[in-house]
Amino acid sequence: MSRRRISLRQELPLLVWLVIVWGALWQDFSPGxxxxxxxxxxxxxxxFYLPPVELSGRFNILYAVPFALVFLAKVVVASAQVLYLAVxxxxxxxxxxxxxxxxxxxxxxxxxxxxxxxxxxxSLVVEVDRSTSxxxxxxxxISSAEDVDNLRAEVRSIEAGLxxxxxxxxxxxxxxxxxxx
Amino acid sequence: xxxxxxxxxxxxxxxxxxxxxxxxxxxxxxxxxxxRFPDLLSRMHAATKPQVLGLxxxxxxxxxxxRTWWVWPVLVVAWIFQLLTVPVSAHMVGRAGYxxxxxxxxxxxxxxxxxxxxxxxxxxxxxxxxxxxxxH
Numbered sequence: 001m002s003r004r005r006i007s008l009r010q011e012l013p014l015l016v017w018l019v020i021v022w023g024a025l026w027q028d029f030s031p032g033x034x035x036x037x038x039x040x041x042x043x044x045x046x047x048f049y050l051p052p053v054e055l056s057g058r059f060n061i062l063y064a065v066p067f068a069l070v071f072l073a074k075v076v077v078a079s080a081q082v083l084y085l086a087v088x089x090x091x092x093x094x095x096x097x098x099x100x101x102x103x104x105x106x107x108x109x110x111x112x113x114x115x116x117x118x119x120x121x122x123s124l125v126v127e128v129d130r131s132t133s134x135x136x137x138x139x140x141x142i143s144s145a146e147d148v149d150n151l152r153a154e155v156r157s158i159e160a161g162l163x164x165x166x167x168x169x170x171x172x173x174x175x176x177x178x179x180x181x
Numbered sequence: 182x183x184x185x186x187x188x189x190x191x192x193x194x195x196x197x198x199x200x201x202x203x204x205x206x207x208x209x210x211x212x213x214x215x216x217r218f219p220d221l222l223s224r225m226h227a228a229t230k231p232q233v234l235g236l237x238x239x240x241x242x243x244x245x246x247x248r249t250w251w252v253w254p255v256l257v258v259a260w261i262f263q264l265l266t267v268p269v270s271a272h273m274v275g276r277a278g279y280x281x282x283x284x285x286x287x288x289x290x291x292x293x294x295x296x297x298x299x300x301x302x303x304x305x306x307x308x309x310x311x312x313x314x315x316x317h
Contacts, residue, residue: 024254079234082226083210090217097279099293118268119233124225125268126275127294136294138222138275148291 010055015041055108055166063164071116078121085141096142097126100155102133104163104171110135112166113159120158123151197242204238207231220285221278229271236263 015038022037023029085093102110110133114125117137127136139151160179163171214227240256278284280298 020254021258024258027251027255029251029254075230075234075237079207079210079231082214082230083207086210086214086217086227091219093218093223095223095289096291097289097294098291099297114272115265115268118229118271119264121230122226124222124229124275125272126222126279127298128272129297136297138225138279140223140226142291145291 011045013055015045018044058169059166060164063161067161067165071120074120078119081121082140089141093141094143096139096148098137098139098142098148098151100135100137100152102135102156102159103174104159104167105133106168109159109162109167109171112162113155116158116162117155120154123155193245193248197245200238200242200245204235204242207235207238211235221283222275225271225275225278229267233263233267236260 018041019034019037022040023034026033102113104110104113107130110128110130114128114135117123117135118125122140122142123137124139125135126138128134129136135155137151137155139148142148142151160175163175167175208231211227211231214231215224218224218227237260240260244253244256279294286292
């Protein structure tokens, strides 16, 4: 597999993250330590480079902060729900495997959506079809076709939220027109 | 250490106590779920969700009790790695579990993946029998 080199701008988020991890692990954010961390980050990114993550080049912090807060709240709800189901329903719990087709075909967005829905109430990614960007979810406590539709709508709205944060222009426009319709 | 309801220490201790108890309850919930849920896929829900929150609360309690700012970045990094790795491991276990049929089909109200997997299996079988099949 041949890999084209990616630009520094695309690699920058990865390098910044590596330096933050380095500083956090040493619990030392002094300039000297950060400089050494930067050298190591560049060396690691050059020597062991992974397939480049294709960023869209935009990141909307105004959508990201509310999304993060809602996500945290949903993690709490998810835990409470699983706790309740484990104690009250246990062996009788009804499940479903649901296919959800996403709008975006970017690996980053499909992965991010998969991660978020694995952590929010009731769903877990079982299988990913990359060519059609379809996620197959295992959902807890689904007993009717209506529940399946609700879950599908929820996943699509999470994807819309992520597209607003870091999708490409075209995807954002598609989400906007869909929301207006 | 005398409890003084007006002091900052009191509130920090109170919050960390609440966080620790709730975090421990969440981890207990994960354990109950592992025991009570009927099949592998529903157990994976128990293994992922409550313990992510439980870890978050316990890390927050540590951060409050340490009373130094430099411990926060490492706690945040620890939690972010948890957020990144838990769905991946759940996905890998779930995927393997689904394909090796470690699930109770009678408990599923809908299964939109079964047909796809069977189609793929049939295709692989056809390619294998024609000689130069490649496993995907």
